[in-house]
Amino acid sequence: MIEEPYRWVEAIANRREYIETQLAQGSPIAAVGYRDGILFVTLGRARQKIFEIYDRIAMGAIGHPGDIERLRLAAIELASTEGFTRSAADVSLRRLAHYSLSPVMKTAFEQVYGPPYLARLLFAEIGSSPKEDLFLRIDYDGAIAADGGPAVQSRQRFAVLGGTRQSADLMEAFLKNEHVTDAELPDALNQALDAWSVGRMAMGENAIKDLPERAAIRKYRDEQLGTAGIEAAMLERDTSSAIRYRTLADAEVRQRVRD
Amino acid sequence: MDKPPLALDPNFSGGTEDFPALLRRKGFLQVAPEPVVGSGSHSFVQTESTTILAFKFGGGVLVAGDRRATAGNTVVYDRADKVLEIDRHSIMAIAGVPATAWEMARVLEHSFQYFRRTQLQEMSVDGKVRALSKLLRDNFGFVMQGVGVVVPIFATYDGNSKPEARLYFYDAMGAQFEVTDYAATGSGSPAVRGILYYENHWGLKKLQDLDEDEAVAIALRALDTAAEADTSTGGVDRSGKIFPLIKIVSGEGITTLPEERIAQVFKHSVA
Numbered sequence: 001m002i003e004e005p006y007r008w009v010e011a012i013a014n015r016r017e018y019i020e021t022q023l024a025q026g027s028p029i030a031a032v033g034y035r036d037g038i039l040f041v042t043l044g045r046a047r048q049k050i051f052e053i054y055d056r057i058a059m060g061a062i063g064h065p066g067d068i069e070r071l072r073l074a075a076i077e078l079a080s081t082e083g084f085t086r087s088a089a090d091v092s093l094r095r096l097a098h099y100s101l102s103p104v105m106k107t108a109f110e111q112v113y114g115p116p117y118l119a120r121l122l123f124a125e126i127g128s129s130p131k132e133d134l135f136l137r138i139d140y141d142g143a144i145a146a147d148g149g150p151a152v153q154s155r156q157r158f159a160v161l162g163g164t165r166q167s168a169d170l171m172e173a174f175l176k177n178e179h180v181t182d183a184e185l186p187d188a189l190n191q192a193l194d195a196w197s198v199g200r201m202a203m204g205e206n207a208i209k210d211l212p213e214r215a216a217i218r219k220y221r222d223e224q225l226g227t228a229g230i231e232a233a234m235l236e237r238d239t240s241s242a243i244r245y246r247t248l249a250d251a252e253v254r255q256r257v258r259d
Numbered sequence: 260m261d262k263p264p265l266a267l268d269p270n271f272s273g274g275t276e277d278f279p280a281l282l283r284r285k286g287f288l289q290v291a292p293e294p295v296v297g298s299g300s301h302s303f304v305q306t307e308s309t310t311i312l313a314f315k316f317g318g319g320v321l322v323a324g325d326r327r328a329t330a331g332n333t334v335v336y337d338r339a340d341k342v343l344e345i346d347r348h349s350i351m352a353i354a355g356v357p358a359t360a361w362e363m364a365r366v367l368e369h370s371f372q373y374f375r376r377t378q379l380q381e382m383s384v385d386g387k388v389r390a391l392s393k394l395l396r397d398n399f400g401f402v403m404q405g406v407g408v409v410v411p412i413f414a415t416y417d418g419n420s421k422p423e424a425r426l427y428f429y430d431a432m433g434a435q436f437e438v439t440d441y442a443a444t445g446s447g448s449p450a451v452r453g454i455l456y457y458e459n460h461w462g463l464k465k466l467q468d469l470d471e472d473e474a475v476a477i478a479l480r481a482l483d484t485a486a487e488a489d490t491s492t493g494g495v496d497r498s499g500k501i502f503p504l505i506k507i508v509s510g511e512g513i514t515t516l517p518e519e520r521i522a523q524v525f526k527h528s529v530a
Contacts, residue, residue: 052376076376077281084278084369085287241347243372 011112019140022118026062026163028171028199031124033133033157033181034188037236037244038124041192041253043200043228050233052245054079055088056126057096058235060161063119063140071119075101088242093125097136097144106142116140122161126235126244130181135159157181162199166207171199173211186256189232193257197221230254278370279394288366291400291407307354308491310447311341312481313412313426314440314455314466316474319509320414320424322350323478325447325486326501327493328357337493342504346371347512348416349387354445355409355431359401363394363409384417388427388435395433402431410444414508424508440466447485447492454481471507475521476528478505483529495525 029042029049040050040060051059053075061068078100079091101121109116117140125134134148137159147159158175162168175195183191197220201208212220232248248256282288311324324341327334342352343364351367353360370390374382382390391413401407413427413435427435428442436442440459443451458477459466469477479495482503486494495502502521507514 048379051379054376073377076373080278080369080373080376081281081285081287084282084365 008112012110015109015112015116016141019116019118020164023063023120023140024163024203026120026161028163028167028196028203029060029062029122029161030171030175030192030195030199031060031122031135031159031161032175032179032183032188032192032195033130035182035184036238037234038126038133038135039185039188039192039232039234040122040124041189041196041230041232043193043196043224044231045228048231050231050247052233052243053123054083054091055242056235056244057091057093058124058233058245060122061119062161062163063117067117067119068121071101071105071117071121074104093123093134093136094146097123097138097146101138102142102144104142105138105140109141120161120163122159124159124235126237128237130157130237131155133157137161158195160195160199163203166209167199167202170202170208170211171195174198177211185234189253189257192232193221193225193230194218197224200224225254277390278373279366279397281373282366291398292404294400294403307408307410307445309341309354309445310443310451310482310485310489310492311352311354311412311445312441312443312448312451312455312478313350313352313414314442314459314474314478315424315426316466316469316471318471318474319416319507320350320426321474321478321505321507322352322412322414323482323503323505324352325482325493325503326496327491329491332490334493337496337501340504342506344506344513345387348418348508350414350506350508350513351391352412352414353409354411354448356407359398359407360409360411363391363398363411366394367391383419384415384425387415388413388425388437392429392433392435395429395431399432412442412444416508416510416512418510422510443481445492447482447489450485450488451481454484472524472528475505475516475524479503479521479525479529495529497530 027042027044031038031040040058042049047065049060051072053059075096078096083091105117108114119140121138123136127133136146138144147156158179160168160171162171178191194217197217201220230250230253232253234246235244236246279288283290308329309325313320313322322342326338328336328339342350345351345368351364371382398407408431410431411429416424426442427437428444429435441455483494486492502518505516505521
């Protein structure tokens with residue numbers, strides 16, 4: 001049946017719908033640039049969702065744990081062997097995404113007899129200056145959306161990952177208004193937690209359609225913070241160590257946000 | 260069937276593999292030939308032309324190494340770093356063939372990070388100690404061929420169970436020995452071992468009770484003594500102002516002593 005072209009298109013469309021349904025419940029992730037680096041924040045109850053890939057690269061993911069794990073291990077493996085055989089400076093997120101992850105995810109998605117990757121990935125790579133930072137999102141079909149790179153004129157210096165289109169769009173809209181590039185860490189944490197709340201409010205049955213009022217966001221956020229744990233990690237620009245990735249414990253985030 | 264070469268092969272998950280195995284699968288790490296069993300006549304030349312030493316003192320573990328690299332009777336380099344940082348709390352100091360030793364340090368450094376990144380937890384100190392042991396064992400085929408002998412010292416700080424500095428030395432086959440006080444390897448090490456034994460038993464203080472200045476002074480004296488009789492040990496080059504490399508491992512991490520400070524202690528307590 002797949003031999004006929006329109007059948008294939010139909011199969012792909014079905015598959016897209018299926019995957020979107022699977023991903024729709026994923027807790028959003030916000031990545032924002034701040035004064036000293038890049039910050040990843042999400043709230044969750046069970047699984048870890050923010051990971052260290054290499055010295056200067058971090059990843060956030062939503063999707064099926066098995067698929068996330070395979071892609072994560074592949075990314076670490078590729079980066080580690082590159083860093084070992086050449087040098088850490090030769091490991092690049094752009095190459096990792098464009099040459100390795102995206103083609104494989106696209107192929108898996110389009111071969112309708114095989115399983116696709118049920119995962120949506122958000123990467124960030126910290127450069128030596130904010131200009132060289134790169135935010136990059138890879139979807140289950142291999143599509144790449146990037147903020148950064150040589151051809152980009154205006155940078156937003158943040159990126160989001162949502163289970164649904166609407167969730168991601170509203171988070172982006174929120175951060176477009178609120179995000180300050182050279183904010184200090186507590187302010188960046190605030191922005192990211194608010195952005196997460198907006199993304200979460202745009203999911204489920206009573207999903208919001210437009211950006212809510214600030215007070216509504218805070219109210220929702222406080223409710224969520226009461227039951228869920230905060231997962232946060234950052235890529236720090238100026239540290240003496242080659243490894244820029246550092247996790248922030250739940251208590252540390254709450255402490256800093258309160259101060 | 261061979262394992263698939265691609266990390267992204269849908270049927271393969273590399274999650275249970277360690278980093279050297281990954282490198283071998285990709286052909287980036289040369290596999291040593293199996294040592295020939297039962298040929299007792301095999302003898303290999305120990306070419307560990309250097310001196311490195313480590314001992315525990317009041318502020319953690321001090322690791323020191325001279326800077327000379329030799330090929331036969333020739334001095335080829337006088338600024339070699341033989342005391343290498345592997346991660347935030349671990350130092351590997353090397354005596355042996357530099358090419359193999361530095362490669363080994365590189366593999367080790369990446370192994371620890373690879374483990375942390377893939378397994379989402381820090382490798383235990385025992386795991387790290389064992390990882391180096393395994394690298395040495397895997398390298399033994401080269402040693403038996405007369406190339407690539409490495410005899411390292413490994414110093415680390417165990418922050419987990421009972422916070423304390425830990426110190427190990429190895430033989431070329433990969434046996435690891437934990438020491439309570441001091442370790443030394445390389446061609447100049449007999450003299451150093453004598454000095455450290457003497458200091459620990461009959462010196463003014465036990466090594467464990469020394470402060471940093473005293474510890475540095477003893478390390479410099481020991482290396483100077485080793486250099487006196489061993490041509491392969493650089494000691495302190497007074498004209499060229501080349502000083503041994505000294506690093507200290509403690510709970511706060513690793514500090515590399517700046518040359519001015521070593522020069523100061525040298526002037527005060529050694530020269």
